[in-house]
Amino acid sequence: MSFPQFPDGHVNHEITFHEKDHDMFIGWQLEHVSRDKRKMYTTYYKKCLGAIQCTSCNVWLRPKSSKEHIDVQVTENCPSCLTPTLIYVECHVKVHFHIKSKTGVMNHEGTHTHGKFIPLHFTMETLEKVEERVLEFPTEKPYGLKTGTSPMRVQKPARPVSDIDPNLRNLGTIKWFQHTYLAKNDKLRSSQPALESAHMELADLTNEFPGYLQSADITPGKMCITFCAPDIAMKADFKKHPMLTDVTYDCFMKGYYLCTTNIHFEEIDKFAVIFQGVLDGLSTIHFKNYFLSFFKTFDFVFGHTDEVIDVNFSGLAHATRTTNGIEAFHRDLYRIVESKKLVIDTMYQIFVYLNSTELDFDHIKNGGRADYRRKKTSKPRETKKFVNDGHARDTTKTLFDLEERKKKEKKDEEKKKKEKKNEEKKNEEKKNEEKKNEEKKNEEKKNEEKKNEEKKKEEEKKEERKKSAAEERRERAAKHTERIKENKKRSKQDTLEQGSKKRKVDDSNSDRSMHNDSMFKGLGLSRISADILSQCQLDDDYVLGFYNPKSDGNCGWRSASVVINNDEKHYGIVKLVMKHAIVKEKDFFTSLFGSEECYQYVLAKLSQPDGHVIRTYWFDVLDCPRVLAQAYNHLVIVYSCHPYGVHGTTFLPFREPEKNSNNCIIDIAPIVLYLRGNHFQLIVIKDDAVDRVIWPKLFPGYESVISRYNITRSWLDLYEARC
Structure with a gap:
């Protein structure tokens, strides 16, 4: 554990050691004053040695460990600006360290009179x-x-x-x-892919290394991709140092070359790269493109260069040996670049190398160094020469040391045997652990299988309950249809009788009118206007009434709830039933809607709580009617009123219709929704008028869906002639 670095002011910090090492380095350069050692603890008293400041570049440097060395340090040049403008800033801050067996406390008193610098030690x-x-x-x-x-x-x-x-x-x-x-830690001791998207890969390079790529011409025969590090290029001194340009042959694959221009920098005391290019040849055209891009990049130094001018670059070539600057670059390059690889991959490694050089310049600017910090020895090493005196060598040691060697060999053999035994024990322990792990895995699998079986049983029970509830509904509907048929039969029989014909017809009509009146009052219906009847092409005798629900964003579900639950307040139940339907048949509805995003969008609509709903989660005219028809196995009709007319659509369920005991389809009045503007309203149809109304066209694609999933055609056969 380490104490906080570069504290200032009154700081009292405690750390616990546990099993890790600890130190007393806090970033500042401290001088040891005294030590108070007791049985239970030890106290160290130290003081700050201040810092070294450069008055020209305002860089703070770490002082030496004593005042004598500091006096010598002040006379040296600043490592950042290379000028002799260093001064010593004193500091009188005191620091106490109270070290116990398991805890350590640092007491820092006073404020420093200098800034932070690069510390000597790391935490x-x-x-x-x-x-x-x-x-x-x-x-x-x-x-x-x-x-x-x-x-x-x-x-x-x-x-x-x-x-x-x-x-x-x-x-x-x-x-x-x-x-x-x-x-x-005792550890001392490809196939070539096609270049499918060069522009995308170059874009990735430019995004990761902005400002590096200068030009890119990938035309075969005159390819030239040039790049440089902007921060390094701006620091080049062309008036003081010459440029060196050389070509590297084995950097890329065969047929591609790396052209590099170096210049010497005094800050790092070595040559550094200021401009590079990738060429697919060594002709005059390639070097012309390279140097034209070079002069454009450094036009603030050399001035504007016209591309039309035919510059003779042969005068720039000089017969010279490879310089130290080029050799240094080659040494660094082959440390990080694997030769004869793809151009884009190798360019990434070169960009990382240039970025590392930029970081070296930033480190030096802050007062650090990036070299090896080697010290030159003041005295040369003395090597002793062997002098032969002519006497024979003394062999007593070699003769009498044989027994000791044998003893050592025996000890080594015994050690090897012990090591082998230990390895065998470890292997046995590993095998036992593996067996235990396998047993645990088998137990977990068994538990999972049991849980899955229990879940399946629960699901089967739920399905049985649903089936029983559906059967009850069917029985009720069958009774209702039987009653209607009985009434019709009675009315027909009455018509055959001469004396009581008019009376019985009047009685049946009065019963129906009584039922319709009770429904009209119970549901709170109103009379439908003639405009709506003409728009929807409906007869007034077929319509029971018109209902206008509350407009809070749930008007579509409220209208459906009036038909299903006889009250618009139960619209939340309609949403839950629809949500359960699409969750249960997720794969079917995902393919029906066209994508997973559409499915999630409809699911979000049905998951909204009761109350006001924003426009995004309103009842629509495309997906919600299909889900409503499938959830309740009920026909849904939607009339949408537009400025250019009224468009109607019939939505049929995708499952077997409910039938009575005589295996006949229960013909129930559909849910008829009327959309005007952004508000859904309900048109209630009389039960005895279902087979007489001419309904709008079926939703397109219904027949293809039922044929694809092998769904029954009962609904289609029933309503194909009515639409």
Whole structure:
């Protein structure tokens, strides 16, 4: 565990050690003053050494560990701006550490008179994350850890170690961490796809590395894709240092070349890439396109260059050996790039390399260093020369050490035997654990099977209950139809009799009128207007009445509830029944609606609570009538009034109609909805007028659906002649 970094003011912080290591580094450079050691605890007294400030670039640097070294440090140049403008800022903050066996307390008193700088040490949490990153891929090279990718382990997006801590940019430090953690854990020691969417892959590169891609001409014979890192290119000093341009042959697949332009930077004391291009040849056309793109990119330095001008680039070529700058770039390139791979994949690795160089510049700008921090030895190493004195060698040690060697060999054999026994025991334990795990899995499977069986039984019981309820409804409907038929038979028999003909006709008409009047009053119906009758092509004798429900967004379900439940207040029950129908037959309704999105949209409509509903969840004229007809096995008619006329549609259910005891279809009056504007109203049809009304056309596609799913044609045969 570590204490908080760079505290300021009065801070009192306590940490618990548990089984992990701990340290007393808090970011600031502290000087040890004294120590008070007791039996139960130890107290350390320290004070802040201040900081080093550059007056020209305002960068804060970490001071050395003593005042003598600080005096020497102030005389040096600033590592960021390379100017001798360093001053020492003192600080009088005191810090006490009270360390016990399991806890540690830091007491920080005072405010610092200087800013923050790059600390010397890293926190324990940072070191743990670095160790995990190193052990994640032990064969990774330090440069691959720094840049975040390598040919051995290509990572998209790149995962540099600096993501853990931005100060992890020094290659020597990263290399030391890798060696330490690998030694600690005893770990030290393709087919070519087609280039289908080049533009999309280039777009991905430009989105991840904005401003890098300068031009892209993929015409065969003069291909030239140029790119550069904008932050590095802006720092190039063309007046002070020359440019070096070279071609790398084995970077891409055969026939593609990497052209690179380097320049020396004093900040990092080495050559860095300022411009690159991918070519599919080495002709004058390729180099002309490359340098024209180069001069356009750096037109703020060289001025405007016209493409029409035929520039002779042969004068730029000089017979020279490969320079250190090019060799350094090749060394870095082949650390992260696997040669002879696809152009797009290799370009991604090169972009990551350029981005890593930009991060080095930012690290140096903040006062850090990105080199190995090697120190030159003041004295050369002395090597002892072997001098032969002419005497024979002393062989007493080799002769008398044979017994000791034999003893060592015996001990080694015994150790190997013990190790083998331990391995056998471990293997047996693993096998036993595997057997136990298998037994647990089998038990879990059995429990799941039991649960599934119980669920199936419950579902079967529910279906039986539903079937019994449906049978009761059918029996009631059959009784109702039988009564109607009996009344008709009686009326016919009465007509045959001469004396009582007029009286019985009057009686049947009076009974029907009595029933219709009671329905008219009980449902709260009103007289239908002549305009609506003419629009829907209905006769006044066929219509019982007209109902106008409450307009709160649920008018469609309210109208249906009047026919089904004799009251519009029970519209929530209609929604629940419709929701249960589409959930039960999800696959059927998904294919019926056309997509999963439409199914979820209808399900959301039916899942809204009672009360006012927004326009999105209103009753529609396409999907809701079909669900209503299927849920209640009831015919639904929709008349929608438009400025150009009235359009009517008949919606039939997709299942077997209910029948009476004589196996005859129960012909019930349909649910007739009348839509005017955004409001649904109800037209109630008399029961004895169902077979006399000429209904509108059937919903298109009904016949194809029932033929596809092998559904009965009973409804279609009954209403095909009526529509």
